[in-house]
Amino acid sequence: MTDPQALSADSRGGTLRPAVVLLAAFTLLTVAYTLAVTAIAAMIGPASSADLVLDPAAAAGWAGPDWFHGRPSAAVGGVSGGSNLGPTNPALAAAVTARVAAVQAENPGHTGPVPVDLVTTSASGFDPHLSPAAARLQVGRVAAATGLDEAAVRAVVEGLIEPRTFGVLGHPRVNVIRLNAALRALVAQRGKEAAGP
DSSP states (O other): OOOHHHHHHHHHHHHHHHHHHHHHHHHHHHHHHHHHHHHHHHHHSOSOOTTSOOOHHHHHTTOSTTSOOOOOOOOBTTBOOOOOOOTTOHHHHHHHHHHHHHHHHHOTTOOSOOOGGGTSOOSSSOOOEEOHHHHHHTHHHHHHHHTOOHHHHHHHHHHTEEOOBTTTBSOOEEEHHHHHHHHHHHHHHHHHHHHOO
16 A cells, blocks of 8 residues: 555645746756847947937036036936826926927027927936937027037937947937037037137
């Protein structure tokens, strides 16, 4: 006759072993996946991550007319986050209306519609990108405030337009951090040329 205790011990060992094997396999796969994704990101990602995030505190320094302005931010105290205002919320409508008026007031030469990314916040609050239309809208103001030729400022914008990722993902965009860095370099170069040898 079969011993019930022996059967019980065999069944416990039979269910414990596959569980341990699966735990080890999933742990190894998780580690392998993490290392693979990190390696791929290091190979195809940007050399520097310094211009991937637009810190709202840094963006506040670009509030003057001689800088390109990024998207409004709802991040508070350096903490990422959107405004969480829904499309039917009257507070969102009022904020957008006020931002449209502010953009039109500081860019009086622009007569067309205001691109939505200049008057709405991103989900993270740290998005450094603008649409090409939003960057082009600001060219006249920036050129007038810096004393640069408008065609030269427009050429900087056009030269920094990034295409869709892999040709299909996202939309063409301009990184405001790179754009303002290029603008600063252009202003510095003009200053050196004006100073002469």
